[in-house]
Amino acid sequence: MxxxxxxxxxxxxxxxxxxxxxxxxxxxxxxxxxxxxxxxxxxxxxxxxxxxxxxxxxxxxxxxxxxxxxxxxxxxxxxxxxxxxxxxxxxxxxxxxxxxxxxxxxxxxxxxxxxxxxxxxxxxxxxxxxxxxxxxxxxxKRPIEAPAEEALLTEPEERVLMGIARGLSNQEIADELGLSLSTVRTHVSKILSKLHLDNRTQAALHALRKGIVDLAQVRVAHVEASTAYQDDDVQ
Structure with missing residues (x-):
């Protein structure tokens, strides 16, 4: 089909x-x-x-x-x-x-x-x-070598990062924060660039490591996400 x-x-x-x-x-x-x-x-x-x-x-x-x-x-x-x-x-x-x-x-x-x-x-x-x-x-949580210097995220970028770590799609983040989809996409691109990351998964891991979200939030988000699916934009 x-x-x-x-x-x-x-x-x-x-x-x-x-x-x-x-x-x-x-x-x-x-x-x-x-x-x-x-x-x-x-x-x-x-x-x-x-x-x-x-x-x-x-x-x-x-x-x-x-x-x-x-x-x-x-x-x-x-x-x-x-x-x-x-x-x-x-x-x-x-x-x-x-x-x-x-x-x-x-x-x-x-x-x-x-x-x-x-x-x-x-x-x-x-x-x-x-x-x-x-x-x-x-x-x-184990010690790692010092990463490349990271630029500070703006407050909107940090809120978008929290959404990524919680398993939200770009559209879901936009709806939750009252932003346009294009604005969220721009924030995601800047987050990956500033943190020297390649994809959303690494961004979510960064948020966990830095304590921006906790494991309980991630678990809940992914359990909810597994109950339904639809095609969506992916950064």
């Missing part, structure tokens, strides 16, 4: 891949347009097929899944990528989001949660299970 969410599945284990494909093809509104068993094939097919959402396993036979995420995001910063893996250690979770993934789904989670994560990522929002969010915040 024309309005179906087109998914590229990157999974090297044949049995697992077939099971995921069968699950998604039974779901109204989602269609698996192709699959890839290697990092090289994943990057090539993402480039040519332009899927709406890309599901990426972290362990691939030729290169790590993180490499796939970084390469695709370098070529197309608007790509919507979900990690689908059996591993949930703190460092892998943080690395995936730093690379640009919008969500992180464990293969042990319920099938309904995978479907909700795909729908949420399709909207350009982060899909975070509470257990993964906790691991992410724990990793973010």
């Amino acid at each position: 024309a309005n179906d969410i087109r998914v590229l599945l990157v999974e090297d284990e044949l049995i697992v891949g077939e099971a995921i494909r069968a699950l998604l093809e039974e779901t109204d509104g989602i269609v698996v347009i192709d699959d890839a068993g290697t990092a090289e094939a994943a990057v090539r097919k993402a480039r040519t097929l332009k899927p709406d959402v890309i599901l990426v396993d972290l362990l691939l036979p030729d290169k790590p899944g993180i490499h796939v995420i970084e390469t695709i995001m370098d070529e197309d910063p608007t790509a919507r990528i979900l990690v689908l893996t059996a591993f949930s250690d703190d460092s892998r979770v943080a690395a995936a989001f730093q690379a640009g993934a919008l969500g992180y789904v464990l293969k042990t989670q319920a099938s309904e949660e995978l479907v909700q994560a795909i729908q949420t990522a399709y909207r350009g929002l982060s899909a975070l299970h509470p257990s993964i969010a906790t691991k992410l915040v724990r990793q973010l």
